[in-house]
Amino acid sequence: MLQQIYPSVAHDYSYELNKDFHFAAAHFVPSEAAGKCRQTHGHTYYANVTVAGDELDECGFLVNFAIIKRLIHDRFDHTLLNDDTESFSDELPERYPTTEVVARTIAELVQNYLDVTANQPRVLQVFLRETPTSYCVYRPKRKAAAVDER
16 A cells, blocks of 8 residues: 555544554445435545554554454445445435545444553544545544543
């Protein structure tokens, strides 16, 4: 993968990890307004996931790079995204497999894994390139801290 500079996320965590990977997948956007994208077509998606946290795990990792890749690459590579009905829907526009929704889904899948780890790092950003000239950045909203921790 070519080295790329991604937009950075301001945060106050001690550690930030970025994992680049790619996967090949087909999709279609089931909406009249999607034009040519209504037809099944494929992309080689290039993704970058940014994870941050303050604590390392028992291996000295924030999260193992291989786990991030496995969570996404093994699930989506060489698939028709529309067939993954756990992640996407042909009926709900907020779950059509658009670049925006795929980026959000990547963040959610990785965060679901991180939520059950002892050190509980956070996904700060997913950068997803669909074509050489088109990409999306998804940044999950930070969960509000407890209102009164006194």
